Amino acid sequence: MVRRLLRAARSIVVSHAITLREMLHHPVTVRYPEVRERAPLGSRDVPVLKVNEGSGLLNCTSCGLCERACPTSAIEIVQAVDPVSGRRRSWPETYDLHYDHCMVCNICVEVCPFDALEMAAVPELAAYCIEDLTYDKEDLVDLWKTARSIRIHDGMLMPTRHPQAGVALPESER
Numbered sequence: 001m002v003r004r005l006l007r008a009a010r011s012i013v014v015s016h017a018i019t020l021r022e023m024l025h026h027p028v029t030v031r032y033p034e035v036r037e038r039a040p041l042g043s044r045d046v047p048v049l050k051v052n053e054g055s056g057l058l059n060c061t062s063c064g065l066c067e068r069a070c071p072t073s074a075i076e077i078v079q080a081v082d083p084v085s086g087r088r089r090s091w092p093e094t095y096d097l098h099y100d101h102c103m104v105c106n107i108c109v110e111v112c113p114f115d116a117l118e119m120a121a122v123p124e125l126a127a128y129c130i131e132d133l134t135y136d137k138e139d140l141v142d143l144w145k146t147a148r149s150i151r152i153h154d155g156m157l158m159p160t161r162h163p164q165a166g167v168a169l170p171e172s173e174r
């Protein structure tokens with residue numbers, strides 16, 4: 001009986017000591033949504049379309065590789081066609097990402113041979129309607145312009161000219 005009482009008393013003292021110690025620590029959590037922490041470098045939330053710095057146009061040539069490689073069929077591309085000649089053009093008329101299908105696997109970025117896709121850190125992509133989770137060409141460019149983005153290719157972080165990427169090109173290549 002005495003031993004059980006001692007054990008209970010010890011447990012009360014230890015648990016209160018732990019509570020007190022944690023109360024004095026700086027919290028690791030933040031008061032979201034009032035406080036929003038910047039996503040760490042390397043965060044990847046959504047594939048986005050990159051704009052060529054020189055031409056101001058998309059790097060995407062509408063080759064369709066990412067569409068075919070995507071394991072969840074999250075990408076839908078319609079290639080542009082010249083209305084006069086009927087010949088296919090090398091840019092996408094529409095480029096839709098069905099983000100509700102996307103599992104952020106990075107395969108589309110890996111297979112793109114034209115450096116047209118990057119992964120952007122946008123942790124708050126949520127919507128009440130599933131239709132609102134389909135992003136068109138303009139949405140994907142806007143996301144690229146406004147969020148920090150990176151490109152991982154063959155497991156390596158590729159240099160980028162994106163102003164918010166935090167990964168600059170070497171001095172010699174600027």
Ligand code: SF4
Pocket residue numbers: 059060061062063064065066067077111112113114115116117
């Ligand atoms: S693989 Fe690259 S260039 Fe080809 S359609 Fe996809 S984004 Fe465009």
Ligand code: SF4
Pocket residue numbers: 047069070071072073074075101102103104105106107108109
């Ligand atoms: S990240 Fe993966 S799932 Fe998402 S669009 Fe690209 S290939 Fe498809």
